[in-house]
Amino acid sequence: MKKHLIAAALAGALLTLAGCADESTAPSTQAQHLQPIDVAAVLVKPVQSWHTYTTRLESPQEVALMPRVSGVIERIAFNEGDNVKKGDLLFKLDDRPFAAVVASLDAQINSAQAALEQAKSEAKRAVRLTQRKAISTEQAESRTSVLRQREAQLAALQAQLTAAELDLEFTSIVSPIDGVISRANITKGNNIIAGQSVLTSIVSNEQMYAYFDIDERTWNSAFSNVTAASRQPVVMQKVGQNDFAYKGHINFIDNQINASTGTLRVRAVFDEDNNQLRSGSFARIKLAANSISEQVIVPDRAIGTDLKNRFVLTVGENNVLEYKLVTVGERYGSLRAVTSGLSQGDVIAVNGPARVGPGMPIKPNTVTIDSSDVAFTLSNDESRLVAKQ
Structure with a gap:
């Protein structure tokens, strides 16, 4: 009997010791299984709001090239798609008919000059004879009138010659601007009509314009003090x-608000050095409001979506994640402004709710939010404006 009591007592003691051992090892085992999560303190930065608009690029100068004289194309002197300079020969017409007109007028002018010289001589003689009363006044006035007629005839022929020489010059069709030329719409040997036949088109390529419309409310709240002279910076993205x-x-x-749409027409200009911008291209324009305010900045991936709400996970007491509703603002590269819900000093799970959730204890791995390549305001180095927005 005593042996059984001793055995029972020993068994109870062993169970008690085993229970104590389990209780002592449980917390350490739990700590070993905590999820390691990257966490970081939120940033507080002075930022400007960016506004985005869509547009199509336009060339400052576009020419639909038409001839000034009618004729037959004798030669095409450019390669389609090339850059051309103002004054470069593009088309050459058969100039023989125009040269013949010039030669004919030259001959007529020579004849008119001889007739004028004779009329001058007779007019001078008439003056002398009148003084000696050798001819009547009427005869002297007649010779003077002939002189005036000969002068008028010569002037008319010289004007015709000038027009004919211009027509001859216009048989060489040159580029009126610097730019990129399109294809030849009419080829060698075809007859063209002055002021009607479109030979090709040329667009200037040193600059490109982008017109876009800003609604009246946004303009008055964000850009009311902007003028063309202030050269408000903008950045542009091409499609793709x-x-x-x-x-x-x-x-x-523009000098007025469009009453039909409630918008103001604005134009941005972009210098084009590498021939990468083309007229007609679709593009997106971003420009920053002038007002600057301090806002909380977090990685965009740290923000989760719960039905209609946006939230982040913050690190609370005992490294337990907490659910925080937030209101988001502008995106700046891979970062996002938070306008409400967070404050300076808050620590968040930087990778968002992908692997964790509210109420979960974690093992925090502290990192730093990198904002070195993101422009929050226009006061930053302009080279950083090309960061991904």
């Missing part, structure tokens, strides 16, 4: 690109 890689400025603001 990720970066706003082109920098320009506003150089025209």
